[in-house]
Amino acid sequence: MNHPLLSLLGPDGQLDAATAAPTPADGLALYRDMVMARRIDTEAIALQRQGELGLWPSMLGQEAAQVGAGHALRPRDVVFPTYREHGMAWCRGVDPVNLLGLFRGTTMGGWNPRDNNFNLYTLVIGAQTLHAVGYAMGIVRDGDVGTGDPERDRAVLVFLGDGALSEGESNEAFVWAAAQNLPVVFFVQNNQWAISAPYSVQSRVPVAQRAQGFGFEGVRVDGNDVVAVRQVTEQALASAREGNGPTLIEAFTYRRNPHTTSDDDGRYRPVTENEEWEARDPLARMRTYLAGAGVLDEAAEAALAADEQALAERLRSGCRALPVPTASSPFENTLADMPDELARQMHEHLEFVAAGEEQDR
Amino acid sequence: MSTPAVPTPPAQADEPVAGPVRLPIAHALNRGLRDALAGDDRVMLIGEDIGRLGGVFRVTDGLQKDFGDLRVVDSPLGEAGIVGSAIGLAMAGYRPVCEIQFDGFVFPAMNQIITQLAKYRHRSEGAVSLPVVIRIPVGGGIGAIEHHSESPEAYFAHTAGLRVVSPSNAHEAYHLLRESIASDDPVIFLEPKRSYWLKGDVDTTVAAPAFDRAQVVHPGDDVTIVAYGALVPAALKAAQQYAEEGVGVEVIDLRSLSPIDDATILESVRRTGRLVVAHEASRTAGLGAEVAARVQDEAFYSLEAPVLRVTGYDTPYPASRLEEDWLPGVDRIVDAVDRSLEH
Numbered sequence: 001m002n003h004p005l006l007s008l009l010g011p012d013g014q015l016d017a018a019t020a021a022p023t024p025a026d027g028l029a030l031y032r033d034m035v036m037a038r039r040i041d042t043e044a045i046a047l048q049r050q051g052e053l054g055l056w057p058s059m060l061g062q063e064a065a066q067v068g069a070g071h072a073l074r075p076r077d078v079v080f081p082t083y084r085e086h087g088m089a090w091c092r093g094v095d096p097v098n099l100l101g102l103f104r105g106t107t108m109g110g111w112n113p114r115d116n117n118f119n120l121y122t123l124v125i126g127a128q129t130l131h132a133v134g135y136a137m138g139i140v141r142d143g144d145v146g147t148g149d150p151e152r153d154r155a156v157l158v159f160l161g162d163g164a165l166s167e168g169e170s171n172e173a174f175v176w177a178a179a180q181n182l183p184v185v186f187f188v189q190n191n192q193w194a195i196s197a198p199y200s201v202q203s204r205v206p207v208a209q210r211a212q213g214f215g216f217e218g219v220r221v222d223g224n225d226v227v228a229v230r231q232v233t234e235q236a237l238a239s240a241r242e243g244n245g246p247t248l249i250e251a252f253t254y255r256r257n258p259h260t261t262s263d264d265d266g267r268y269r270p271v272t273e274n275e276e277w278e279a280r281d282p283l284a285r286m287r288t289y290l291a292g293a294g295v296l297d298e299a300a301e302a303a304l305a306a307d308e309q310a311l312a313e314r315l316r317s318g319c320r321a322l323p324v325p326t327a328s329s330p331f332e333n334t335l336a337d338m339p340d341e342l343a344r345q346m347h348e349h350l351e352f353v354a355a356g357e358e359q360d361r
Numbered sequence: 362m363s364t365p366a367v368p369t370p371p372a373q374a375d376e377p378v379a380g381p382v383r384l385p386i387a388h389a390l391n392r393g394l395r396d397a398l399a400g401d402d403r404v405m406l407i408g409e410d411i412g413r414l415g416g417v418f419r420v421t422d423g424l425q426k427d428f429g430d431l432r433v434v435d436s437p438l439g440e441a442g443i444v445g446s447a448i449g450l451a452m453a454g455y456r457p458v459c460e461i462q463f464d465g466f467v468f469p470a471m472n473q474i475i476t477q478l479a480k481y482r483h484r485s486e487g488a489v490s491l492p493v494v495i496r497i498p499v500g501g502g503i504g505a506i507e508h509h510s511e512s513p514e515a516y517f518a519h520t521a522g523l524r525v526v527s528p529s530n531a532h533e534a535y536h537l538l539r540e541s542i543a544s545d546d547p548v549i550f551l552e553p554k555r556s557y558w559l560k561g562d563v564d565t566t567v568a569a570p571a572f573d574r575a576q577v578v579h580p581g582d583d584v585t586i587v588a589y590g591a592l593v594p595a596a597l598k599a600a601q602q603y604a605e606e607g608v609g610v611e612v613i614d615l616r617s618l619s620p621i622d623d624a625t626i627l628e629s630v631r632r633t634g635r636l637v638v639a640h641e642a643s644r645t646a647g648l649g650a651e652v653a654a655r656v657q658d659e660a661f662y663s664l665e666a667p668v669l670r671v672t673g674y675d676t677p678y679p680a681s682r683l684e685e686d687w688l689p690g691v692d693r694i695v696d697a698v699d700r701s702l703e704h
């Protein structure tokens with residue numbers, strides 16, 4: 001099977017002639033979300049440099065993949081992210097300040113996964129793919145698939161990386177999704193690197209092709225083209241909601257920053273690669289397109305810049321204001337009912353902490 | 362034993378230098394791996410990002426360049442794959458040393474470790490040993506995010522058929538690793554990650570005690586502390602504080618978490634009559650419980666005080682802003698020693 005790369009909005013900002021142009025409002029919304037996502041990322045990197053965050057996994061270059069997918073979702077669809085889906089989180093309405101807590105060390109989570117149908121970040125590679133499968137089984141049992149009622153039918157969108165495709169758990173997820181024909185879409189951001197491992201370390205076949213052996217369809221899309229990404233994700237989600245089972249989407253893109261702020265990518269890849277991908281920047285092409293279409297005028301740019309500035313300021317102050325959890329919180333949140341022995345340990349710990357504070361005074 | 366058919370670039374062990382050199386633990390480990398690779402063609406390294414990158418802690422830095430990518434293998438992203446294929450390599454006569462990137466990521470490999478690696482010698486009635494080493498950075502205290510601060514040692518110690526060792530300083534790191542690689546048994550090699558940059562004198566020519574032995578690292582006659590890994594420096598600090606007050610605290614570095622060297626611990630406790638066991642891992646069913654049980658079995662009438670445990674709590678590892686208080690350190694060890702002495 002051939003998996004051509006679907007691209008609608010080219011790096012030069014030209015929209016495919018056969019594709020319906022987005023309405024001005026729609027085009028601006030896509031662009032705005034990518035700009036805001038990038039701003040979250042750059043601010044977080046700056047906060048890490050200032051010592052406010054311990055670590056940050058940058059999403060630079062992957063804005064179109066995430067925002068495109070984000071715009072394909074309906075509110076009742078459920079998302080399972082990795083740890084890099086800051087743009088997706090933004091689209092789901094997660095307060096971006098809350099994305100920082102995990103990396104500041106104030107929480108192991110950061111938001112209530114039920115609030116926005118956006119689950120907690122998963123750091124253990126591949127683990128979330130099976131949760132997505134289980135959630136999709138729940139949707140089927142609830143009867144919320146294939147009813148034709150747009151208010152009712154729902155699907156699961158789960159993110160994973162090209163490296164994650166090698167974990168056994170991801171492959172089990174594919175088996176389950178196919179065997180049970182589940183309403184789940186596997187969204188692989190193929191950013192071509194798993195820390196220092198190029199995709200060739202993981203596989204000999206293109207990402208999209210891997211779905212085939214499991215019995216469902218894989219599609220390949222230019223991950224830096226927000227229009228194309230949204231289109232294929234909309235189709236895959238619609239198919240899942242209708243009861244036609246899973247799809248794998250390969251969004252072909254590039255991780256332009258090091259793996260995290262702790263990584264040194266100069267050790268394993270040439271800078272020229274980065275330059276190549278900068279030329280395919282997802283924001284720049286949308287900007288060119290919108291400007292050419294007369295949609296992004298000076299007033300719109302100014303409004304967007306102001307929004308960005310406000311977001312940046314909120315991130316900076318919000319980060320520093322993130323509450324440090326109480327010393328008792330790990331004990332309180334371990335089990336629904338605290339066992340006596342754990343209560344004793346908590347007591348011991350709180351006394352110890354209080355004595356230390358006494359001494360510090 | 363067959364010799365590898367695939368030629369590998371010539372590479373040399375570092376010249377053994379007379380006298381100690383000062384190295385951080387990470388470099389001592391690197392040197393241990395280099396010498397093992399150079400000394401035995403059957404030794405191989407497998408892990409995520411260990412080649413070009415040199416591992417996220419740089420422990421394997423430069424080794425792929427010098428020994429080639431057939432001996433220092435950048436694996437696909439999968440821990441079951443790393444350990445499972447190491448088992449197959451061991452069956453084929455090789456001596457693989459696996460690297461698990463972080464403690465929290467060993468769990469996808471647990472099936473291979475527990476159901477296969479630990480049991481094969483037993484199943485083959487002694488015919489086939491699996492000389493696989495699994496190196497895992499462990500423990501907290503580095504301000505990390507979730508799954509990067511775990512202390513999984515008890516899972517391994519509870520599994521018959523595995524050896525579990527953990528060095529506490531650079532010299533030990535070198536020698537324990539060399540011995541682990543030379544051992545015909547599977548060895549879980551736990552590297553206290555917050556000590557990676559702790560420097561110490563390494564003498565590659567002077568062997569450390571056997572890798573299944575505990576070691577008295579600070580002598581004393583009043584109370585015994587048993588610790589391992591990152592808590593050994595903390596226990597030593599506590600012992601030095603007591604020394605100034607004229608109290609003799611004996612510190613034992615356990616080194617081998619399975620099997621446990623009872624003899625060294627019992628000899629000490631029979632003298633001191635008091636024992637504190639310290640580890641970062643949660644309390645329940647931890648190594649502390651095991652050591653305490655052995656001591657009360659064998660030295661009950663020597664005890665002047667209950668055996669006390671200083672441990673992490675029975676909660677998931679907390680967000681890093683809480684870890685400084687959550688982790689047992691010098692203060693909590695001192696508090697336990699005080700309580701023991703009060704009896």
Ligand SMILES: Cc1ncc(C[n+]2csc(CCOP(=O)(O)OP(=O)(O)O)c2C)c(N)n1
Nearest residue numbers: 123124125161162163164193194195462466
């Ligand atoms: C089970 C497991 N093994 C190892 C790691 C360490 N690790 C973190 S990210 C990463 C690479 C992931 O690559 P990919 O899936 O392509 O996603 P990307 O980071 O490129 O977005 C590795 C090996 C982990 N988090 N979980």
